[in-house]
Amino acid sequence: MTTDSLSLGRQRTARRRFIAALGVGQIISWGTLYYSFPLIAEAMAPDLAADKPSIYGAATLGLAASSLAAYPIGTAIDRGHGRSIMAGGFLLGGLLLLAWSQVTAIWQLYPIFLGIGLTIAATLYDPAFAVVARRFGREARQGITALTLWGGFASTVFIPLIQFLLDRTDWRETLIVLGLVNLVVGVGLHLRTIDPRQDMTPGEDETEPQADQSPKQVDQPPKIEGNTALRWASRRPVFWALLIAFTLYFGSFSALTFHLYPLLLERGFDATTVVSAIAIIGPAQVAGRVVIWTLARHSPIRQVGLVATLGFPLALALLILLPDHFAFLALFALIYGAANGIMTIVRGLAIPEMLSRQAYGAINGAISVPSNAAKALAPVGAALLWSASGSYDSLLLAAIATALVVVASFATAAWYSARNTPAQQP
DSSP states (O other): OOHHHHHHHHHHHHHHHHHHHHHHHHHHHHHIIIIIHHHHHHHHHHHTTOOOOHHHHHHHHHHHHHHHHHHHHHHHHHOOHHHHHHHHHHHHHHHHHHHHHHHSSGGGHHHHHHHHHHHHHSSSSSHHHHHHHHHHHGGHHHHHHHHHHTTTTTHHHHHHHHHHHHHHHHHHHHHOOOOOOOEIIHHHHHHHHGGGGGSSSSTTTTOOTTTTTTTTGOOOOOOOOOOHHHHHTTTSSSHHHHHHHHHHHHHHHHHHHHHHHHHHHTOOOOOHHHHHHHHHHHHHHHHHHHHEEEEEEETTTHHHHHHHHHHHHHHHHHHHHSSSOHHHHHHHHHHHHHHHHHHHHHHHHHHHHHHSSSHHHHHHHHHHHHHHHHHHHHHHHHHHHHHSSSHHHHHHHHHHHHEEEEHHHHHHHHHHHSSSOGGGOO
């Protein structure tokens, strides 16, 4: 075996370990900070004598805070601070979960969730994607895809674990366990794994123009970061088309996710059938990502994204038009979950493959601001729409209309990005 082969093998092993460590971190952050909330909220409500709007208002505040923090956090990661951002996020998250375990009044939740929002912005997919993009540059696609596969198991691991703890202790002790997982495992993993000295230096993986391409033909920014990157991106139609597509998509998905259980009950399904159908969505997300990983790993992300965005209105149309039978409901859940799973990959790769590989954190963070705000506000908006109309039919119609706009917006972004060849992409 040659020295080059040994070196390449070590590089691949190091890459797998790097992604695996970040992947475990994604399971922890999604499981403890996101999927834990409905279960803990249900258990704590009687102790605090609080109603659902009051408790879920704290979650909305947290998600809103995460949207505002996305851009500065992305910019900081671009400047090489990914290690301190992500390790610090898990440190803050662990401390806040411990603080949550000690609340005695509903108002105390609000400042805690303001901080949890910052933790979410520092530990979930977006900062991890930025860390991977900075580490591997042009080679980041497989790492980002693999990271979404790890994250897809967060609900599978933590929802049963949290329920197990709640059944045997109480919500306060459960939160203490979740906090310690963040402090011990989350902080340690990211301090050990992320090393700014191994990051790809800016421009290191750039492709030189081909001999038949003049510099004017190549829409390539100067070496940029922060506000300069955002100003450059904001002059490109692809940026705005992606921003609209992702904001509307993830807002609609958030609204439906929070209201899917009562929506399906309203349509005449019994509770057991509804739970069985919803349980399909998580594995379907992972399955969709595996399909992309195996069958379309070299396909342009604009093509993958078009397929995923078309899946969303298709799933909703099936829910409205097909008979009220579990087989059709399962088909809806399968398409709905797979489309969302693929969209997570598209969300991570659209910026470097369709707009610019430079300043990933800043540009991605700017697009995340309205997307995260939509995720925070959409469940409340859906509840108001239900109150005004008296049924979830209006929500389904609004979701289909929104999904069609998502398809049109992403298609616009794909068309503009296709005008430059891969070699021309900055």
